[in-house]
Amino acid sequence: MSRSEATRLAAGVTGGVLFAALAVASSAAASPVSIELNRLEPRDSACRVSLVVANPGEKAIDSLKLDLVFFDKEGVISRRLAVEAGPLRASKTAVKLFDAAEVACEGLSRVLLNDVTACGGEQDCLALVTTTSRVKGVEFGK
Structure with a gap:
């Protein structure tokens, strides 16, 4: 040769x-984690937020810390909330509920996933997550 x-x-x-x-x-x-804004429900002086979180991967996620920002109908920030949506088992979908104090559900137009500050050791947690909304008139994005 x-x-x-x-x-x-x-x-x-x-x-x-x-x-x-x-x-x-x-x-x-x-694997990408999907987070769906599924329901907003008035609770006293708060808005109960129901998220459907799906982890299709073969690896459990011990922590999924979300930085959420709520906007009113005029596009003004009404509240910022940090929540823990973990742990998430592998190949599992779960419902996570959070109360956003002093937020009127009917006054919301958008929920922003501002950041994902922890996601089980991955480097770019925000890129790992996809968002959708089933709530009529309320956008959920990043």
């Missing part, structure tokens, strides 16, 4: 090994 053929063969093998390593790394990456 000539030197140039050996070089091409070595480059091909190296490329294949790198491709395989990247495929294994991406499959080992955390």
